[in-house]
Amino acid sequence: MTTLRAQKKRQTRKSILEAAIKLFTEKGFEQTSIEELAKVAGIGKATIYGYFATKQEIYLAFCEEEMDYVFRHMDEEVDPQAPLLEQIVALSMAQFDFVTANREFGRLFCREIAFPRESMADKSRELDARYLARVMEIIQRAQQRGELHEDADPLLALANFHAFYLLVISGWYGGYFATREMVATMLRALCRQSLIGWGEGDPGEVPDREIMDQIKAPFANLHLAEVDSQEDQE
């Protein structure tokens, strides 16, 4: 399918994205108008809507590009043999640094990822799936090393740590944690305490098995076969 037509289409899409990267990075999302974007991309405004349905969608595509960079960065940052706590914190903070490199940019990003509108849900799930997969790897390795209860549910652990990430970044935007250092400390404190456990005595009955299974079904592919046969994906 390398007709002239398809080629051109890809080219146009690329130039929109390039314009987006340039302008969003330079002036931010809200300050960049579609018209401007079109001009820089060298096309008409309405043409853009042949490629993206909304401005937000352009934004998500833009994020996808940026993410590639972050993930490379993450791999350098995280030592797969370090204690679970350290790995989680390192990974989360790498993500945090990316997201908050530009405050407004990150807010948009978090909003779209954490509370996507229906039409974007797929896209946004896809975006953080990559991140979640990393966390899952960390958890599974940790469990194999015996850092987590043998019978702890890895998916639940994933949710647990992801929850903490959401919390600290939300806290950062809400002004509860003013500095990066506070964010990291809070994150570490939460993870640590959750490893110890909060409670005393009987924590009550086990969650309904059937529903938990329902919840888990879509994540089946996250349990990547065997973690110990690590294939570095460079």
Added chain:
Amino acid sequence: MTTLRAQKKRQTRKSILEAAIKLFTEKGFEQTSIEELAKVAGIGKATIYGYFATKQEIYLAFCEEEMDYVFRHMDEEVDPQAPLLEQIVALSMAQFDFVTANREFGRLFCREIAFPRESMADKSRELDARYLARVMEIIQRAQQRGELHEDADPLLALANFHAFYLLVISGWYGGYFATREMVATMLRALCRQSLIGWGEGDPGEVPDREIMDQIKAPFANLHLAEVDSQEDQE
């Protein structure tokens, strides 16, 4: 300061809010135009901007009104002597029900509360402070009853449970948890496991004391004197 002027101003604000409640409830946020709002409130469009800087701000004021209702509901829902787990789940689910009564409405709400823009941060902190205060009460009572480690940090516990709330609601919007039941189950599972603890062995060093204190400073007023001298605020 009950001059004619001030009176009228209050009246105008009130009629804007009334129009907002009517229209937002009837047609949703995005489907309501400022112009319409103005017409229903019986004033000019530009006048609204003398009272609220942006449409979102009107929205938050609207939410504040609605919240009153929710909080009354919550008190009926939550039994202060039930196990911690049950109380947390009941409270969170009450909040969840409120927020998701209308999907679009709730998304807006979550976005503004969890990732507020600078200009709204105060307002949005104020809005969820009331909710957080309830959670804190529950935690403190539980700790007095011995359901939490004596030396567990209540504020950290608050963050912990709030994180779970954020996670499940985000998961709901992301399409990970399709039904209310799944949300509740997930929440319960997370809370439960966090009471037991995830880990085995030494969880690493304690978080930096100084930074934790910094983080906590703004919450001083949440540690409401003594919880056992409960004054019902009807």
Added chain:
DNA sequence: GGTCGAATTCGACCAGGGTCGAGACTGGTG
């Protein structure tokens, strides 16, 4: 090479959030 339908492009347009500035109202002062 010619022709027709589908895909692509874009100028013109619409709707809605937000601004501006001129005028109307209030209430304090001499």
Added chain:
DNA sequence: CACCAGTCTCGACCCTGGTCGAATTCGACC
């Protein structure tokens, strides 16, 4: 009562995200 300064109000306007339909381009098939 006359006047002025500050406050409110609102019609007209601007800007920008998004739509529409006509014109153009492409390429499959004769």
